[in-house]
Amino acid sequence: MIKVENVTFRYDHSGEPALNRINMTIDKGEYIGIVGPNGCGKTTLVQHFNALLYPEDGRVSVDGMNTDDESCVEEIRRRVGMVFQNPDNQIVGMTVEEDIAFGPGNLELPSPEIRQRVDESLARVGLKNHAERQPYTLSGGEKRLVSIAGVLAMKPEYIIFDEPTSYLDPSGRDRILSLIEEINKQGIAIIHITHNMDEIVNAGRVVVMDEGRVVLTGSPKEVFGKVEQMKALKLDIPVVTDLAWRLKQRGEDIRTDILTIDEACLEILDRLKSPHAS
Amino acid sequence: MYNWGQYVPGNSIIHRLDPRIKILSVIVLSVFILKVGVNAGLLLSVFMMAVIFMSRLTFQRVITSLRPFIIFFILLFLLHVLFTAGTPIVRFSFCGLSITHEGLYRGLYITWQFMFLVTGASILTMTTVPSDLISGIEGILKPLRPLGVPxxxxxxxxxxxxxxxxxxxxxxxxxxxxxxxxxxxxxxxxxxxxxxxxxxxxxxxxxxxxxxxxxxxxxxxxRGYKRGPRTCLRNLRMSSADYIALVLMVAMMTGIQLMAL
Incomplete structure (x- = not known):
């Protein structure tokens, strides 16, 4: 469990806090989406989870280990993997397999075990035949897969994805999203930062941040159902939720906690068939 | 643009040699070519030809790798030809310079030495994956670790x-x-x-x-990086071919040294 207690953090000592008394817990195997406008502190928050940043006030612990404790940092970083926004800067190896071997190498694992983990991770992300390629020859989507494989090779319990679909075309996006879901099904907790609400309609929980605070939290249905509040924060909501909400605004008696096209389809069909439809 | 001595994938004996052996051989060969006379120089050049042959690199590729240095070679040659004292062959009356026997000889010899150096280095980089090259350098520096070299x-x-x-x-x-x-x-x-x-x-x-x-x-x-020890995907291990190459190099160099060629 990642436990965040009363965490405050400032980049600039006299400035506005980037994080303002944040409290949250993330359980093993959970899938949590974090959304919020640019500069609301999402990235700052998640960098506390693997001891890349330390709270100015309050505490963060991972499975009972405090991130302030120097002796635990290595194990915390193994348990909490992070896929950064720009994979270009995360890939440090000269070939794909060497990059994936970077993390396990830092754990000082023996070479045969590194080899095994590299092969496993490559297979998991579907890049088995690209082991010897050089990073600059990869497409954007492939680079992202390599950075995910590099994290998987650490055998983490939690993986943070910081806007994992930025710069990707639709097919690359789908590939990454289904991979994330697959990883979650294997019992690894996912912390998924995004601007695209459609990506996290299947998350177990959504956390909405604004100006360094958590302003809303709940299941996707609960959060996206609060359309006015989301709009006030200048955040998107899933397109179909917006559609339902607008229909309701026009006096149609329709549910507004609709998140997917399938749900919308059923609801609209239902309305069309029901006798009191106008 | 990024082409000189770039790795050429292959599976020849030279490709498979331990990078440490290759790096050390290039260093030793470079030192020797600069200090030995013409006879030993010829011997080393024949040896280099054999290495090129074994590496299955085409001669064309090796020649191409010399291309970026061509101006340097020409300059080196001209400087020696024109500024070495000795028996003149051709005299340029307008500038007082002359081409001498000695100059021609020295010019050719030194240019050849430098071409040998560049060829050696580019065969190394053309037959070695960059990451192996780096583990090779790391391996060679390893003995310095107790002295605090990171x-x-x-x-x-x-x-x-x-x-x-x-x-x-x-x-x-x-x-x-x-x-x-x-x-x-x-x-x-x-x-x-x-x-x-x-x-x-x-x-x-x-x-x-x-x-x-x-x-x-x-x-x-x-990703857990910290200064200090870490492990790698591949560990360098000497095979019998590496030992043979090592023995061959040592034998050849001692031979040249003893016979004072």
Whole structure:
């Protein structure tokens, strides 16, 4: 469990806090989406989870280990993997397999075990035949897969994805999203930062941040159902939720906690068939 | 642009040799070619030919790798030809210089030595994967570790540098295009204007490289990087071929030394 207690953090000592008394817990195997406008502190928050940043006030612990404790940092970083926004800067190896071997190498694992983990991770992300390629020859989507494989090779319990679909075309996006879901099904907790609400309609929980605070939290249905509040924060909501909400605004008696096209389809069909439809 | 001595995939004996052996051999050969006489020089050149043959690199490729240095070779040759004292063959009355027997001989010999050096280095890089090259360097530096030489960190630094070369070339291209789209012209105009344009490229590139470095450092830390010992995917291990190569090198060099060729 990642436990965040009363965490405050400032980049600039006299400035506005980037994080303002944040409290949250993330359980093993959970899938949590974090959304919020640019500069609301999402990235700052998640960098506390693997001891890349330390709270100015309050505490963060991972499975009972405090991130302030120097002796635990290595194990915390193994348990909490992070896929950064720009994979270009995360890939440090000269070939794909060497990059994936970077993390396990830092754990000082023996070479045969590194080899095994590299092969496993490559297979998991579907890049088995690209082991010897050089990073600059990869497409954007492939680079992202390599950075995910590099994290998987650490055998983490939690993986943070910081806007994992930025710069990707639709097919690359789908590939990454289904991979994330697959990883979650294997019992690894996912912390998924995004601007695209459609990506996290299947998350177990959504956390909405604004100006360094958590302003809303709940299941996707609960959060996206609060359309006015989301709009006030200048955040998107899933397109179909917006559609339902607008229909309701026009006096149609329709549910507004609709998140997917399938749900919308059923609801609209239902309305069309029901006798009191106008 | 990024072509000199680039790795040529292959599976020859030379490709498979331990990188430490290859690096040390190139160093030893380079030292020897500079200090030995013509006879031993010929012997070493024949040896180099044999290595090229065994590496299954085409001669054309090896010659191509000399191309960027051609001006340097010509200059080296001319300097020796024109400025060595001795028996003149041709005299240029207008400038008081002359081509001498000794000059011609020295010019040819020294140019040949330098061509040998470049060929040796490019065979090394053409038959060795960059990452093996780096583990080779790390392996050779290993004995210095007790003296406090951070060999692991040096290896990481080198591999990061190589890893980011294509990234930076791409970046330069991008920034150049962005400036061309806003009217900068890198091809036409006076020299001064051109230099000014190029300096206007430098600043954004330096800035972006700092940003990149910071992000990469954070990502490395996030992946558990710390200074000091770490392990690698592949460990260098000497095979029988490596020992044979080692013995061969030692024998040849002692032979040359003893016979004072």
């Amino acid at each position: 060999t692991h960190d040096i290896a990481i630094m080198l591999s990061l540098a190589l890893r980011f070369v294509p990234t930076f070339l791409g970046e330069i291209d991008r920034i150049k295009k962005a400036q061309m789209a806003r009217g900068a012209n890198f091809k036409k105009g006076k020299m001064i204007k051109k230099i000014k344009n190029i300096t206007s490229l430098a600043l954004p590139i330096v800035l972006s490289s700092f940003r990149r470095a910071e992000e990469t450092a954070t990502a490395m830390e996030g």
